[in-house]
Amino acid sequence: xxxxxxxxxxxxYKNPGFRGHLEPHDIQFEDSNPLCGDHIEITLQTAEDxxxxxxxxxxxGCAISQASADLLIESIIGKPVEDVKKLTKQDILDMLGxxxxxxxxxxALLSLKVLKAGVYGLGEASDSLVE
Amino acid sequence: xSLNINEIRKDFPILQRETSPGVSLVYLDSTxxxxxxxxxxxxxxxxxxxxxxxxxxxxxxxxxEATTMYEQARVKIAKFINAKSAHQIIxxxxxxxxxxxxxxxxxRANLKAGDLVILTEMEHHSNLVPWHILYAERGIxxxxxxxxxxxxxxxxxxxxxxxxxPKLVSFTHMSNVLGTINPAAEIIRLAHExxxxxxxxxxxxxxHLKVDVQALDADFLAFSAHKMxxxxxxxxxxxxxxxxESMPPFLxxxxxxxxxxxxxxxxxxxxxxxxxxxxAIAEAVGFGAAVDYLSxxxxxxxxxxEHEITEYAxxxxxxxPGVKLFGPxxxxxxGVAAFTLEGVHPHDVAQILDQDxxxxxxxxxxxxxxxxxxxxxxxxxxxxYLYNTKDEVxxxxxxxxxxxxIFG
Numbered sequence: 001x002x003x004x005x006x007x008x009x010x011x012x013y014k015n016p017g018f019r020g021h022l023e024p025h026d027i028q029f030e031d032s033n034p035l036c037g038d039h040i041e042i043t044l045q046t047a048e049d050x051x052x053x054x055x056x057x058x059x060x061g062c063a064i065s066q067a068s069a070d071l072l073i074e075s076i077i078g079k080p081v082e083d084v085k086k087l088t089k090q091d092i093l094d095m096l097g098x099x100x101x102x103x104x105x106x107x108a109l110l111s112l113k114v115l116k117a118g119v120y121g122l123g124e125a126s127d128s129l130v131e
Numbered sequence: 132x133s134l135n136i137n138e139i140r141k142d143f144p145i146l147q148r149e150t151s152p153g154v155s156l157v158y159l160d161s162t163x164x165x166x167x168x169x170x171x172x173x174x175x176x177x178x179x180x181x182x183x184x185x186x187x188x189x190x191x192x193x194x195x196e197a198t199t200m201y202e203q204a205r206v207k208i209a210k211f212i213n214a215k216s217a218h219q220i221i222x223x224x225x226x227x228x229x230x231x232x233x234x235x236x237x238x239r240a241n242l243k244a245g246d247l248v249i250l251t252e253m254e255h256h257s258n259l260v261p262w263h264i265l266y267a268e269r270g271i272x273x274x275x276x277x278x279x280x281x282x283x284x285x286x287x288x289x290x291x292x293x294x295x296x297p298k299l300v301s302f303t304h305m306s307n308v309l310g311t312i313n314p315a316a317e318i319i320r321l322a323h324e325x326x327x328x329x330x331x332x333x334x335x336x337x338x339h340l341k342v343d344v345q346a347l348d349a350d351f352l353a354f355s356a357h358k359m360x361x362x363x364x365x366x367x368x369x370x371x372x373x374x375x376e377s378m379p380p381f382l383x384x385x386x387x388x389x390x391x392x393x394x395x396x397x398x399x400x401x402x403x404x405x406x407x408x409x410x411a412i413a414e415a416v417g418f419g420a421a422v423d424y425l426s427x428x429x430x431x432x433x434x435x436x437e438h439e440i441t442e443y444a445x446x447x448x449x450x451x452p453g454v455k456l457f458g459p460x461x462x463x464x465x466g467v468a469a470f471t472l473e474g475v476h477p478h479d480v481a482q483i484l485d486q487d488x489x490x491x492x493x494x495x496x497x498x499x500x501x502x503x504x505x506x507x508x509x510x511x512x513x514x515x516y517l518y519n520t521k522d523e524v525x526x527x528x529x530x531x532x533x534x535x536x537i538f539g
Contacts, residue, residue, distance in 0.1 A: 004486075005483065010537065010538060010539070014539075035494055036476075036493065036495075036508075036509055037495060061478075061508075062476035062482075064478070065476075104482065
């Protein structure tokens with residue numbers, strides 16, 4: 001089992017490096033997973049060269065949702081925003097290093113959904129962003 | 132008489148399965164849906180093998196048999212809740228559809244802007260959203276009996292609400308999260324004193340307690356087969372005869388009519404007036420078999436067994452540091468233990484328990500407002516039925532200790 005709860009996940013859940021809220025920010029977006037009440041907010045500052053200058057996530061939820069948010073934020077700082085737009089479900093699963101069933105997949109992908117809705121400047125986060 | 136649980140467990144083939152090699156299923160999610168005993172599975176299997184035909188109006192042997200089986204099940208269900216007549220049992224898809232039937236038919240014919248409907252803060256979404264829709268469409272008013280800190284309805288607040296002359300009081304008999312068994316007879320008596328009609332959401336009570344509609348003086352009672360050993364896809368609405376007779380049809384189509392012209396129709400008599408289209412026939416047969424099964428055990432015995440398990444579960448769970456239980460003490464509670472574990476999200480609790488074959492539910496259990504009231508997004512919920520044992524409670528508690536270990 002302990003596959004699903006690999007140390008890296010528990011560690012990022014308990015001691016996240018990128019939890020917080022940036023003020024001021026250039027991009028802000030939040031959304032919830034109605035099934036379990038997971039909630040993620042992402043704030044992001046962009047640099048003039050089109051890269052992510054800094055980013056933070058905030059929210060609450062299960063270990064999978066919070067750890068994947070922390071890993072995701074860690075991975076995008078310094079990256080071109082255009083690359084962030086191209087992130088996929090598989091990138092998240094690779095970071096987590098686990099396979100997930102359909103229910104838990106929603107937990108894992110919430111932060112990516114929020115991030116992409118934010119960088120694309122969308123009004124609403126849609127599941128199609130992470131498929 | 133106390134139940135022989137080992138014998139009962141043999142009736143449920145699914146309880147013999149493993150969730151992964153060497154890991155036996157520990158099914159603690161009967162509040163979501165119960166497992167099905169062999170007599171139910173076999174009745175439905177035999178219906179399809181021997182008797183399948185569309186019901187009513189057919190004159191051939193199979194149509195006669197299918198119609199008889201469909202209607203016999205209705206008689207059994209009526210008897211199970213002590214309805215005066217089987218005509219008072221309307222087949223629906225489930226509790227949700229039963230409540231919607233009342234909201235679409237009775238309420239639209241009887242409620243106008245400003246009329247008050249009283250609900251409670253512990254309702255399942257199925258007894259909230261139909262009334263939200265009517266609120267938006269018609270401007271009815273909604274108010275709610277508050278839930279106290281220990282998970283009971285505030286009956287003084289209810290008495291105060293009744294001074295505003297509600298037209299309808301619609302409430303859950305047993306909370307699917309807190310397990311609270313509400314004082315239905317008293318709620319109904321007080322509502323009747325001010326002339327209000329009552330609707331009981333019996334999704335959790337009918338499977339677990341002896342529910343007698345005449346003793347309760349219930350106006351409407353909604354319940355589902357799948358939570359009481361029967362199949363999914365079928366439920367029932369009980370109503371007082373004069374109410375059902377006065378109500379306009381809900382869905383239009385075949386079987387609900389007496390006569391159809393190109394531009395008009397005359398509705399059929401009860402219960403068919405509310406059963407448009409080909410119904411869930413095999414499911415009705417299964418529903419009847421489920422009621423037979425529960426009756427053969429005796430609902431008093433089922434309730435007594437669940438009470439014993441619940442008392443034990445609450446006692447064991449309370450010992451675990453970091454576990455917080457929601458809802459009243461065992462005396463006012465059905466077989467439900469909703470809890471949080473400090474520092475661990477309910478989803479993670481459920482996921483880790485699943486690795487040991489233990490099936491519990493995590494989330495807001497379709498009662499989001501109730502969770503908001505208690506200031507939590509979600510809980511883990513273990514629920515117990517006639518086939519659960521104290522050993523399974525022990526496995527649950529061991530599993531929770533394992534969760535604590537992983538999350539250190």
